[in-house]
Amino acid sequence: AQKVTQAQTEISVVEKEDVTLDCVYETRDTTYYLFWYKQPPSGELVFLIRRNSFDEQNEISGRYSWNFQKSTSSFNFTITASQVVDSAVYFCARSMEYGNKLVFGAGTILRVKS
């Protein structure tokens, strides 16, 4: 199976620390999308970013940034100056082919303590 691996099961940080969530994926597709979603305790998956496999430029959105390296099949997510409200489960996912049917990783639980 072409997996998505999030090696960190759980991370605990103190507020204002920077934290990086790792994601490594497998795929035989030449074109695909990569995603990050946030799942707060309410259960809804909140869309954070979609990245095209052709676009390896890093992206920054406020305190969030993403580093995509096709050579290592990694798509890591960094939160700068973490806040308590960032506490959630974060999922990395890749598309099956070039669409939006998704294969998810197992998720990383992020706990930000005040």
Add this chain to the structure above:
Amino acid sequence: ETGVTQSPTHLIKTRGQQVTLRCSSQSGHNTVSWYQQALGQGPQFIFQYYREEENGRGNFPPRFSGLQFPNYSSELNVNALELDDSALYLCASSRTQNTEAFFGQGTRLTVV
């Protein structure tokens, strides 16, 4: 613009029973996907509907079936419920098959 809504929020069923879960897609979205998320795991793709036709299916048995209606809302039906079907069922809608998907809050199904 309303988001993706699912009903019911919670449901308890007995093993062997049948269940129907419902999803209203976001306005302007014609594609709906369903996912099963067991406790402590990532969501797993069940199937996708595009303009009322099934457009791909994950590794789930035939007792998992679905429908999409002309207004693009959708149902997930599960027959002969098993204990392992206990999970959070998530619906996601998207403008097309290739655009980002937005998820509902899920239906928590417990099979006893």
